[in-house]
Amino acid sequence: KAGVTQTPRYLIKTRGQQVTLSCSPISGHRSVSWYQQTPGQGLQFLFEYFSETQRNKGNFPGRFSGRQFSNSRSEMNVSTLELGDSALYLCASSLLGTHAGGELFFGEGSRLTVL
C-alpha cells in the first residue's frame, strides 16, 4: 500500500510569508503527527491529530497550526515565517496513535527554506 505522502517536497519562502504543508497518511491510519527537524534542535514534536481532533501539541508558538480532515489527510500551516523556521517538516501516520505505542510511518518530509 502507498506510504505517507508529503507535498511539497521543497519550498522557499521569505520572512513574513505563510506556508501550508500537506500530508496524506497511509490508508486506514487515523493518527497524523508532525515533527520539525533541524540540525541544532533535532526532531521536535509539533502536534498530533487523531480522527480530526488535535490530541497533543508540542511547545511551539501559535504561528504553527494544523488540522486534519475527515479523510485523515492533514495540513500544517506556519504564519509570519521567520528565518528559524527553516527546517525539514516530517509527517508521520499511525494506526493506533503514539499514546498507544503505535508505530509511526514517516513521509520523506517537506524541506522549507526561509530567506
Place this chain on the structure above:
Amino acid sequence: AQSVTQPDIHITVSEGASLELRCNYSYGATPYLFWYVQSPGQGLQLLLKYFSGDTLVQGIKGFEAEFKRSQSSFNLRKPSVHWSDAAEYFCAVVLYGGSQGNLIFGKGTKLSVKP
C-alpha cells in the same frame, strides 16, 4: 523533565565490525521504546520497538536492542555492520499509557562506515 539521551553524536566503525549505539531515557514509568533510522534525504524508518516482555528485541536489517530497566537504557546493537548501514539513528520513547503521549526523540547518532 522527560528526556532521551543519545550520548554519541557521531560514530565511525569499519565494515564488518560490531556496533552498539547508546540510548538512555528519564521516565518514572516504563515507556514504549523505539529505534528509528534515517538515511540522507529520507524520512525515518522503524528498526525495532519494545513494549514489554523479553528485554532483547529483534528488528529489521539484523539489528537488536536490549532494554535494561536498572540502567534506563535501550542500546541498539548489530554484530556486523554493512556499508549500507551508514545513516542517522534515533532512539525514541513514549510514556506508556499516557492519554496524550507523544513520541520524544533523542538527538540522534550519525553512523559512518569505513570500507
